[in-house]
Amino acid sequence: LAKITQPISMDSYEGQEVNITCSHNNIATNDYITWYQQFPSQGPRFIIQGYKTKVTNEVASLFIPADRKSSTLSLPRVSLSDTAVYYCLVGDGPQTGSSNTGKLIFGQGTTLQVKP
């Protein structure tokens, strides 16, 4: 399994862009990078997934450099409701794909606190 390192916590203010970087030096060729969001007392929620370069959806962007040893989750113009724990996961195929076995190993996550 890839060793994952991400900041334990981050603070931001409403309206700012937040970038959370995840380090995964020994990522395997077949590994995907996935980010989940978790609010207190709720199950994790899928945010975004990518393999290389840049992926963007309606809530976030994911930047992956060519060596894929790190990735950055970018949240544009955060609001108070974005206060949550963000998990970077590596491995196990795409979120939607035949190689996804569904088994997810979560790291420590990054607690993002958005202030008014």
Place this chain on the structure above:
Amino acid sequence: GAVVSQHPSWVICKSGTSVKIECRSLDFQATTMFWYRQFPKQSLMLMATSNEGSKATYEQGVEKDKFLINHASLTLSTLTVTSAHPEDSSFYICSALKTVSGNTIYFGEGSWLTVV
């Protein structure tokens, strides 16, 4: 989107008793489900993989006789915490693997267990 529901959302039980938590996939069949536990301010820890019609696969360090998993139908997996103790108090989360149009994971809302 697909929905995975857990019941109960929270439960309080006395030490020494057993408590059952249900995980249902409401609009798809799931041959594979997963159970996680999460202590306050900690990450999710995978406990076991629940396989419909066969025995669950437990992660290292998880007592199979303590945490009984039954996956008797394609839409229901149950986790029974036997002879519960206060240290079993935790947030339990399930996920289900939908294998239509690619394999996609969906998480339940979680269940709080408090053992007194």
